[in-house]
Structures are given as C-alpha cells and as structure tokens.
Amino acid sequence: MRLKNSDHIPRSYEQMADKDLVHLFRRKDDQLAFRELMNRHQAKIYSYIFSMIQNRETANDIFQETFTKVITKMDDTYNEQGKWIAWVMRIAHNATIDHIRKQKRFVDVKGSYDKESKTDFYERLPDEDSIGQQEKLELEESTSSLLKHISNLPEEQRTVVMLRHYYEMPFKEIAELTDVSINTALGRMRYALINLRKMFDEEHEKESNSV
Amino acid sequence: MSDKNIRSVAYLYNEMDPSEKVEFERDLKVDENLLIEVETLRKVSRKLQDMDTIQPPDDVVNSVLRSLESRKSAGSRRSQKFVYFSAAAVLMLGLTVGFILSGEGEIDMPGQPESESASIGTFQNVVPASMGNANSTSETDKLMPWVDHNDVLHFRDGLYGSDASSVDSIFRQSFQKLTPITNPSQSPTARQNLHLTGSQR
Structure with a gap:
C-alpha cells in the first residue's frame, strides 16, 4: 500500500533510484521525492519497529520519531555516501533499542504504601500475563504467522533476521549497527534460523493434530 | 560455536569470498552433517523471503508528512531572515564606506604639504565637538599645524569623556607645550621630541 496522496507523485519519481530522490530532496527541497522514498520504505521500517516492540502505539511513536529525525537530519547529518535506507534503518534501530533499554531499566522501587491508590508495591505491579495476552492479540490481528514467530525470537x-531479510543488509553492516563482531552476527542468524525451524515444526504438529 | 556453523550461514547468505566458497563447497561434498545443516537452514531462510510487511497507520504517516510541510515553511522563514540580514549588512557597509569617503577632503589647510594635510584630516575626523571648541580659542589660533615623526597625531579615546571643559583645558595645557614647526622637512629632531598624547599628567 502506498501513501494516500501518492497519486500526486509523478510516475518518473517511481523509476528513480533512492539516491536520486535523496539528492532532489536535499538540493531542491523536493517534497515529492521524500514522499516517494517514504512510499518505498515505510512498511518495512514500520514492520521492523513493530516486530521489535510488539506494541502498536509505541511502534507508531517510534516510527514518527524516526522520520521526524530523518527529515531534520537529512540536511546536515546524512552525507549521501552510503545507502539512504541503511542510514534510516540505523535511526529506527537506535530509537527502538533506546526504547527497549528504557523499558528494561524501568523498575518501580517505591515499596511503601501509596496513600492515593491505597495499595502497596506488590498490588501496583502490572499483571504481566494480561499485558502479554493483549499484545498477543494485537499481533494475531495484524501480522502473519511468520512475523509472529519472528517476534517470539530473542x-x-x-x-x-529483520535487518537481513527486510533490507538485505550485509552481516558486516549488521555487526556494526548492533555493535558486535561479524561472527556473532552470523551466529545469531544461525540460532534464529534454528529456533524458527523449531517453531514451524511445532506449528505444523499442532495443525496436523487438530485435523 | 564452531567455525563451520558460522561458515554455513555465511555460505547461505552469499557472504563468502570466492576462494572461501570453493573451499566450503569442497567440505560440503565430504561432510554429510554439514550438508544437512546447510539445507535445513536454507529451507527456513526461503520461508523468510515471503515475510510480509505491516503498513503504518495513515494518521501516523500524515503526521510525518505534516512535519515535512512545517520543515519547508521553517526553511523559507530562515531564507527570508537571511535575505533581511544580508540587506541590512550591505546597507550598513554602504553607510560606513560613505561616511568614511565623505570625511575625506573636508580639511583643506592652506600652505600645508599633502601628507600633512592628510594626517590633519584624520585628526579632524576623530576630534569631537569639544575639541572643535578648543580650536576656536586664542591659543589654538596661534597654533601651527604639526606632525610627529610618523606624520600622525595620536589621540586616546579617554580624552573624549563627557566632561568637555576638562578635556578642553587638558588640550590647552598640552598645546602650550608644543613648539610650532616652521619647516617640517628640515627639523627631524624637533619632530621626534614633540608628542601630543592623551595623558592627563
């Protein structure tokens, strides 16, 4: 699916390479060029963020944050040397990882009785099962089984998996982006493929049992 | 994780040098387990090729496009400001140059050599109204133009304070110490000894 107002984008833009569109946007402030770039990549970028975060609202925020940064930084930070999409993915990846880290770091340490809510620390702990169920429902509604399996990976x-299969990013770049060695990146891919195979087998087994 | 396992992924995703690839394919022919591993991984990897995508909601995309619009208007505001500041800078530069050029030639001291009248011209430009009053007094009427050894009169900004009368008196006292030069080109020692400075001592 393309942008709603993609009808206004001339056909010639669709045939242009990313780097030409980027050049048009940067040098001539051609907004149609940027819209075409968005048309091409928005689904993959959103899918990457959503598969990592597994929450639609947060994914929306991070997607918006990513593109706002892209728009503001394209004039000064981006040097047109590497692939534009790899640069955008780096921004999306960093925003996503920042969010995940913040989530991991957030712990409510206030153990005392809260007068306002009239509850203690343990009563205020979120019900993890209910959150899990809600997110699971969200995922089931909006994604294929393949994406669901991927979202179950560490x-x-x-x-x-996402960087390689959505963006055909070389393992060297994945290693740089994730700040690990190339062997670690290759090893993670191998484990991911093995885990996915197990999930496919389990799914297949379930289906055959139900029949 | 063994090197073979990592190599199997590198082979699968075509991330090997041609020489490494040849070597790995040779290993595949003799190592059945390695072949099974590669084919299993290949099967899963092929499934991933069919991975679909999720479209972002329209309102999110539209809000991004709105920020794109606002960037454009901010950019045009920036360029407008740039034009205004450039015009102001050019105007200021023009006024300054005009002021300097109009100042030149105002002084026309009869009987003075060209180099001296030029230095006196500078003197006239920098001296404020209080100094002009000093020039109109009887002492200054007697005063002949003089120059130092560099053909320049030196004045300090400290002289031009708000107290005009005290400045005038300092100048008058200073002028009394001066010796008129009758023939500037023939008295270099006298020129070296005469300096009009801004010191109040």
Whole structure:
C-alpha cells in the first residue's frame, strides 16, 4: 500500500533510484521525492519497529520519531555516501533499542504504601500475563504467522533476521549497527534460523493434530 | 560455536569470498552433517523471503508528512531572515564606506604639504565637538599645524569623556607645550621630541 496522496507523485519519481530522490530532496527541497522514498520504505521500517516492540502505539511513536529525525537530519547529518535506507534503518534501530533499554531499566522501587491508590508495591505491579495476552492479540490481528514467530525470537536474533531479510543488509553492516563482531552476527542468524525451524515444526504438529 | 556453523550461514547468505566458497563447497561434498545443516537452514531462510510487511497507520504517516510541510515553511522563514540580514549588512557597509569617503577632503589647510594635510584630516575626523571648541580659542589660533615623526597625531579615546571643559583645558595645557614647526622637512629632531598624547599628567 502506498501513501494516500501518492497519486500526486509523478510516475518518473517511481523509476528513480533512492539516491536520486535523496539528492532532489536535499538540493531542491523536493517534497515529492521524500514522499516517494517514504512510499518505498515505510512498511518495512514500520514492520521492523513493530516486530521489535510488539506494541502498536509505541511502534507508531517510534516510527514518527524516526522520520521526524530523518527529515531534520537529512540536511546536515546524512552525507549521501552510503545507502539512504541503511542510514534510516540505523535511526529506527537506535530509537527502538533506546526504547527497549528504557523499558528494561524501568523498575518501580517505591515499596511503601501509596496513600492515593491505597495499595502497596506488590498490588501496583502490572499483571504481566494480561499485558502479554493483549499484545498477543494485537499481533494475531495484524501480522502473519511468520512475523509472529519472528517476534517470539530473542531480541538479538530478531534484529539480525529483520535487518537481513527486510533490507538485505550485509552481516558486516549488521555487526556494526548492533555493535558486535561479524561472527556473532552470523551466529545469531544461525540460532534464529534454528529456533524458527523449531517453531514451524511445532506449528505444523499442532495443525496436523487438530485435523 | 564452531567455525563451520558460522561458515554455513555465511555460505547461505552469499557472504563468502570466492576462494572461501570453493573451499566450503569442497567440505560440503565430504561432510554429510554439514550438508544437512546447510539445507535445513536454507529451507527456513526461503520461508523468510515471503515475510510480509505491516503498513503504518495513515494518521501516523500524515503526521510525518505534516512535519515535512512545517520543515519547508521553517526553511523559507530562515531564507527570508537571511535575505533581511544580508540587506541590512550591505546597507550598513554602504553607510560606513560613505561616511568614511565623505570625511575625506573636508580639511583643506592652506600652505600645508599633502601628507600633512592628510594626517590633519584624520585628526579632524576623530576630534569631537569639544575639541572643535578648543580650536576656536586664542591659543589654538596661534597654533601651527604639526606632525610627529610618523606624520600622525595620536589621540586616546579617554580624552573624549563627557566632561568637555576638562578635556578642553587638558588640550590647552598640552598645546602650550608644543613648539610650532616652521619647516617640517628640515627639523627631524624637533619632530621626534614633540608628542601630543592623551595623558592627563
């Protein structure tokens, strides 16, 4: 699916390479060029963020944050040397990882009785099962089984799979982006493929049992 | 994780040098387990090729496009400001140059050599109204133009304070110490000894 107002984008833009569109946007402030770039890559970028975060609202925020940064930084930070999409993916990846790290770091340490809510620390702990169920429902509604399986992979493996299969990013770049050695990136990919195979087998087994 | 396992992924995703690839394919022919591993991984990897994508909601895309629009208007505001500041800078530069050029030639001291009248011209430009009053007094009427050894009169900004009368008196006292030069080109020692400075001592 393309942007709603993609009808206004001339056909010639669709045939242009990313780097030419980027050049048009940067030098001539051609907004149609940027819209075409968005048309091409928005689904993959959003899918990457969503598969990593597994929450639609947060994915929306991070997607918006990513493109706002892209728009503001394209004039000064981007040097047109590497692939534009790899640069955008780096921004999306960093925003996603920042969010995941913040989530991991967030712990409510206030153990005392809260007068306002009239509850203690343990009562205020979120019900993890209910959150899990809600997110699972969200995923089931909006994604294919393949994407669901990928979202069940550990974060490191998921990142490698998404970057490789959505963006055909070389393992060298994946290693740089995720700040690991190339062998670690290759190893994570291998484990991801093995884990996915197990998930496919289990799914297949379930289906055959139900029949 | 063994090197073979990592190599199997590198081979699968075509991330090997041609020489490494040849070597790995040779290994595949003799190592059945390695062949099974590669084919299993290949099967899963092929499934991933069919991975679909999720479109972002329209309102999110539209808000990004709105920020794109606002960037454009901010950019045009920036360029407008740039034009205004450039015009102001050119105007200021023009006024300054005009002021300097109009100042030149105002002084026309009869009987003075060209080099001296030029230095006196500078003197006239920098001296404020209070100094002009000093020039109109009887002492200054007697005063002949003089120059130092560099053909320049030196004044300090400290002289031009708000107290005009005290400045005038300092100048008058200073002028009394001066010796008129009758023939500037023939008295280099006298020129070296005469300096009009801004010191109040």
